[in-house]
Amino acid sequence: MPQTIVNPARLTPPEARALFREGLVTPTSGWSAGWTQANLIALPKEQAYDFLVFAQRNPRPCPVLDVTEPGEFAASLFGGDLRTDLPGYRVYRDGEQVAEVPDVLSYWRDDLVCFLVGCSFTFEAALLDAGVPVRHIEAGTNVPMYRTNRDCRPAGELSGPMVVSMRPVPAELVATAVRITSRYPAVHGAPVHVGDPGALGIDDLDRPDFGDPVEVRAGELPVFWACGVTPQAAVMRSRPPFAIGHAPGHMAITDARDSAYQVP
Amino acid sequence: MPQTIVNPARLTPPEARALFREGLVTPTSGWSAGWTQANLIALPKEQAYDFLVFAQRNPRPCPVLDVTEPGEFAASLFGGDLRTDLPGYRVYRDGEQVAEVPDVLSYWRDDLVCFLVGCSFTFEAALLDAGVPVRHIEAGTNVPMYRTNRDCRPAGELSGPMVVSMRPVPAELVATAVRITSRYPAVHGAPVHVGDPGALGIDDLDRPDFGDPVEVRAGELPVFWACGVTPQAAVMRSRPPFAIGHAPGHMAITDARDSAYQVP
Known part of the structure; x- marks a missing residue:
């Protein structure tokens, strides 16, 4: 390499x-x-x-x-x-x-x-098959991930915020993206939020906590899925x-x- | 009482x-x-x-x-x-x-x-709604449950056989019963077996290990779902x-x- x-x-x-x-x-x-x-x-x-x-x-x-x-x-x-x-x-x-x-x-x-x-990478092939673009694959970059203001339910000594990944989805394909990813409940399933980063406590989509930023184009909504970096946020x-x-x-x-x- | x-x-x-x-x-x-x-x-x-x-x-x-x-x-x-x-x-x-x-x-x-x-009681209302009879409810008895010859994957000190519950289903409704219960993956989901008790190591349907026997009528198949008595079988x-x-x-x-x- x-x-x-x-x-x-x-x-x-x-x-x-x-x-x-x-x-x-x-x-x-x-x-x-x-x-x-x-x-x-x-x-x-x-x-x-x-x-x-x-x-x-x-x-x-x-x-x-x-x-x-x-x-x-x-x-x-x-x-x-x-x-x-x-x-x-x-x-x-x-x-x-x-x-x-x-x-x-x-x-x-x-x-x-x-x-x-x-x-959530698990359902990306299914999204692509359904005609839903996946921007970070197009761009060849890492998916953007964000700490949210939503706390997980604690257990014993472990607590922390939910982390989410974000994919920009054309508005007319948001329902398709929800439908497709709902079929994968064991790999985060349906989005936890559509459209408003502020509601999750995310101030600036261009500054992810993990991974790389991606462009959200006109006519697209940011769609957020729960992310398996959440355990590391709990460790932190x-x-x-x-x-x-x-x-x-x-x-x-x-x-x-x-x-x-x-x-x- | x-x-x-x-x-x-x-x-x-x-x-x-x-x-x-x-x-x-x-x-x-x-x-x-x-x-x-x-x-x-x-x-x-x-x-x-x-x-x-x-x-x-x-x-x-x-x-x-x-x-x-x-x-x-x-x-x-x-x-x-x-x-x-x-x-x-x-x-x-x-x-x-x-x-x-x-x-x-x-x-x-x-x-x-x-x-x-x-x-699995969780999906019985959905079975009834779909026209699939539930014999032990009709009879007012306990569901029949059986230890099987299928061992669970062990973990640490815990091992044991899978336990199943059984409901007799008219042959023409077996597919419906599978479809309905597949929609409840968190409460045992689809059947683990249809039709042959012997394949699960069950010698006599009339002598369940837990619960009460039920009648399996002509034209019906015994349908088996994984059962939450399995942890107690592991304890035993x-x-x-x-x-x-x-x-x-x-x-x-x-x-x-x-x-x-x-x-x-």
């Missing part, structure tokens, strides 16, 4: 993971089309119970797709190595980000439980002694098909 | 819970139509993490709708008292059932975490030191609407 990936949408999950393991750092929206992508949050066993209850109480932002045994770094949904096969990681101590790194081998601990949390507020997350937008590409998370 | 309940379908959840608190013991299928019913499993905090992972790995039989803080006996979905407001409880020590009682006040412990788990096999469950079929009537668990 940096090598040019000609068509990342066509790579299988093992092929994509091999590139990330070799050091490629890139957002993964549009990669390995048809394969489910997931957020990662790894916490010491001591904090893992609180996280599972937090996720149960906040299923829109925190749909748990898989949980490892403590110290394990493969998962039933993810045949690769969770320590190396994502394209980017963030490491937190006492809620402060202390590193952003391409692998976490040197940070690994045997008491870590890894949670794979559903990601609640300050557990240690945590590892994916770098926002730099997801785990799993061995599950998008269709596995689609309801009729 | 025993008093005659003229039309239990019309009782509100608080009205039904008051009757149970006063000592009425009855299966709850058909009660408080439109209000979601739930299975109860209460475990010491020490075992609660394993149960949450078990539930995440086995979402068909174990969809968690709510989790209490340790020692709490109300839940956000259940305004009553979880120790008294169900119509029947089973108490387990080291996996052995040691009591079946109308309340658990004398067994309560401050380290207990209560899990409310989705119940895995033998945690202490657990409380609802008496099978004697559910927690919650303050949530059935429609809250319906997908489009």
Whole structure:
């Protein structure tokens, strides 16, 4: 690397993971089309119970797709190595980000439980198929993500704001976008808000808290979906002694098909 | 009690819970139509993490709708008292059932975490609305439930077989029953099996492991749904030191609407 990936949408999950393991750092929206992508949050066993209850109480932002045994770094949904096969990681101590790194081998601990949390990239192929444009894929950038003024329901020591991702949608396609994404309840499902960033406490769409800004064109509305970076926002507020997350937008590409998370 | 309940379908959840608190013991299928019913499993905090992972790995039989803080006996979905407001409880020590009682006040412990788990009674009103008969409601008996030969994915110290409930469905309505119940993924969703009890390791439909047998008439197929008694089957096999469950079929009537668990 940096090598040019000609068509990342066509790579299988093992092929994509091999590139990330070799050091490629890139957002993964549009990669390995048809394969489910997931957020990662790894916490010491001591904090893992609180996280599972937090996720149960906040299923829109925190749909748990898989949980490892403590110290394990493969998962039933993810045949690769969770320590190396994502394209980017963030490491937190006492809620402060202390590193952003391409692998976490040197940070690994045997008491870590890894949670794979559903990601809205999962329904982007379905949006495109339905004729709904996805601006950050067109632009080749990372999806914009924002902390909101909506607090999650706390659990034990964990609390924090809901994080959302945003996609600008032409007004005449908003209903289509809602209908399509409603069919994927395990990967954030329908939007949590349409149209008014201020109502979510977002002052400036051009300054996302995570990822890159995108253009909202005339005739488009900003549409907001719950986002799996929410666990990292909870880590930042609640300050557990240690945590590892994916770098926002730099997801785990799993061995599950998008269709596995689609309801009729 | 025993008093005659003229039309239990019309009782509100608080009205039904008051009757149970006063000592009425009855299966709850058909009660408080439109209000979601739930299975109860209460475990010491020490075992609660394993149960949450078990539930995440086995979402068909174990969809968690709510989790209490340790020692709490109300839940956000259940305004009553979880120790008294169900119509029947089973108490387990080291996996052995040691009591079946109308309340658990004398067994309560401050380290207990209560899990409310989705119940297939939730979609029975929708089945009836679609013209699919529900035999145990017609008969005024408890739904038949069976241990199967399908093991759940274990988690930590917890393992056990999947339990299923059975409803006989006229062959021409099986597709309708599948379609309707698919819309309720959080309360067991679509059937796990149609037609052949032997394939699930069930030798004799007339001898359910829990609940009452029902008649399967000519032209009907037995249809099997995952059942929220599965956590109690795991307790019986895995033998945690202490657990409380609802008496099978004697559910927690919650303050949530059935429609809250319906997908489009």
